[in-house]
Amino acid sequence: MTEHQDPTDHGTSGGDAPVFRPRKNGQEQHVSPELAEWMRTGWADTELRDLDPIDQAPYAAKRRAAVSARFPGERLVVPAGTLKTRSNDTEYAFRAASDYVYLCGDQSDDACLVFEPRPGGGHDVTAYLRPRSDRSNGEFWLDGHGELWSGRRFGLAEAGVLLGLATHDVRELPSVLRAAPPAPTRIVRGHDPALEAVVAELPGAPAPEDGVTPAEAAAARDAEFAVALHDQRLVKDEWEVGQLQRAVDSTVRGFADVVAALPQAKATSERYVEGTFFLRARVEGNDVGYGTIAASGPNATTLHWVRNDGPVRDGDLLLLDAGVETDTLYTADVTRTLPVSGVFTDAQRRVYDLVYAAQEAGIAAVAPGRPFRDFHRAAQRVLAEGLIAWGLLEGPLDRVLELGLQRRYTLHGTGHMLGLDVHDCAASRTEVHRDGDLLPGMVLTVEPGLYFQPDDLTAPEELRGIGVRIEDDVLVTADGNRVLSAALPRTSADVEAWLAGRPLEV
Numbered sequence: 001m002t003e004h005q006d007p008t009d010h011g012t013s014g015g016d017a018p019v020f021r022p023r024k025n026g027q028e029q030h031v032s033p034e035l036a037e038w039m040r041t042g043w044a045d046t047e048l049r050d051l052d053p054i055d056q057a058p059y060a061a062k063r064r065a066a067v068s069a070r071f072p073g074e075r076l077v078v079p080a081g082t083l084k085t086r087s088n089d090t091e092y093a094f095r096a097a098s099d100y101v102y103l104c105g106d107q108s109d110d111a112c113l114v115f116e117p118r119p120g121g122g123h124d125v126t127a128y129l130r131p132r133s134d135r136s137n138g139e140f141w142l143d144g145h146g147e148l149w150s151g152r153r154f155g156l157a158e159a160g161v162l163l164g165l166a167t168h169d170v171r172e173l174p175s176v177l178r179a180a181p182p183a184p185t186r187i188v189r190g191h192d193p194a195l196e197a198v199v200a201e202l203p204g205a206p207a208p209e210d211g212v213t214p215a216e217a218a219a220a221r222d223a224e225f226a227v228a229l230h231d232q233r234l235v236k237d238e239w240e241v242g243q244l245q246r247a248v249d250s251t252v253r254g255f256a257d258v259v260a261a262l263p264q265a266k267a268t269s270e271r272y273v274e275g276t277f278f279l280r281a282r283v284e285g286n287d288v289g290y291g292t293i294a295a296s297g298p299n300a301t302t303l304h305w306v307r308n309d310g311p312v313r314d315g316d317l318l319l320l321d322a323g324v325e326t327d328t329l330y331t332a333d334v335t336r337t338l339p340v341s342g343v344f345t346d347a348q349r350r351v352y353d354l355v356y357a358a359q360e361a362g363i364a365a366v367a368p369g370r371p372f373r374d375f376h377r378a379a380q381r382v383l384a385e386g387l388i389a390w391g392l393l394e395g396p397l398d399r400v401l402e403l404g405l406q407r408r409y410t411l412h413g414t415g416h417m418l419g420l421d422v423h424d425c426a427a428s429r430t431e432v433h434r435d436g437d438l439l440p441g442m443v444l445t446v447e448p449g450l451y452f453q454p455d456d457l458t459a460p461e462e463l464r465g466i467g468v469r470i471e472d473d474v475l476v477t478a479d480g481n482r483v484l485s486a487a488l489p490r491t492s493a494d495v496e497a498w499l500a501g502r503p504l505e506v
Helices: 033-040 057-070 098-104 156-163 170-179 193-200 214-233 238-260 262-267 270-284 297-301 346-364 374-389 397-403 492-499
Strands: 011-013 017-020 075-079 085-087 112-117 123-129 166-169 185-187 293-296 317-322 334-339 443-446 449-451 467-469 472-477 480-483
Touching (some): 057 098, 075 193, 098 112, 123 156, 170 193, 270 293, 293 297, 317 467, 334 346, 346 467
Antiparallel strands (some): 112 123, 443 472, 449 467, 472 480
């Protein structure tokens, strides 16, 4: 990996020659006037002139219109986020904030979307972006953000065509905001602290109620904005559903890759499983949508096992919870539990079949007009009935469910919303999400599980160390539901046939 110079460390040496100091061996390098002048010249015109709007541009425009109507007369600021340091002078791969992507489709770091209220109603919406590097002053090769270091980016005019939006230099945004007419201003917090500080200084905020400080009032108003965005994102439009199906289809292929690679995984570790799936995610998408859980044997009883450093052995189960994130940042979230040897033991099959029955009950409860919590209740009821029948819990069933006694072995909820985030719309209002009804266009996971900890003396010895989860992504339709991940086998018999070599149809 090459090192670039510190863009804040410009100076002079040998007259007016600019100086930059790469962080390599502490050695200072000097740029001669001749080199600086030469680097300004001899570059071809690379402006792109035959561009069409991105596919989601018209959908994003409708989403912005809904947001505009929800907050008349208010300035709305939606940052994309900034680069974050991983260690020393290396950074994490940038992933734009979901609300920003939802409203415009751009994925640039340091960018921002601003809804400026018009006096006559509505908003003028501008995408503030970093422009192309200036070659006349050496920015493109002397600045750490320069395109020589980070690659070509779209110019402001190009981005305007792609996004269907007015664009402006993001470096001027603080000045633009300070010079704008006073207006109540909301910002999506948690992505750009410097911009939050600018917004906090702007005039026009409503007077807070008695006993509430201006900072507290601003925080509450910003939180209300975030909630409104997550409420709106609950129902996916047809373009979003298509992206989620793409994510799921790639995920199915990633699971097939893992099955084909099980012999190599047995010779190495869970890391081989993780790496195999990651290859598919990077080839067909942007990344994995969350840290892959590749948990073999007793590791499968740890819900968020992401160390993935354990052995993969015949006789054990492999619980793979993984999802491809598309280039448009929509993610799948699928889990299968596979017998490494290709065949379930009797104890493993007993647990697996009970989880499968619970998932079937949960999926059947996904339909428009049904309460969101119904699919969880349906799946938990089946699991509790099974645990009572096995003698692990003492009935009656209603008592077990009322006290939640089955949760010793079921542990988690049965699903969540899915979209740009793996746990999508987490800030949405409880009354329209967890306590609300399902609507056509919502996409959620159905993922019951049973987990018998290796040291749990309440479980029969043959069950200890077994963890099983089956998870599918389900679209609520006008007349019921559609399982987006139906191409992956689910019954124990179908899983065994798949491992024995039956090909998938994706």
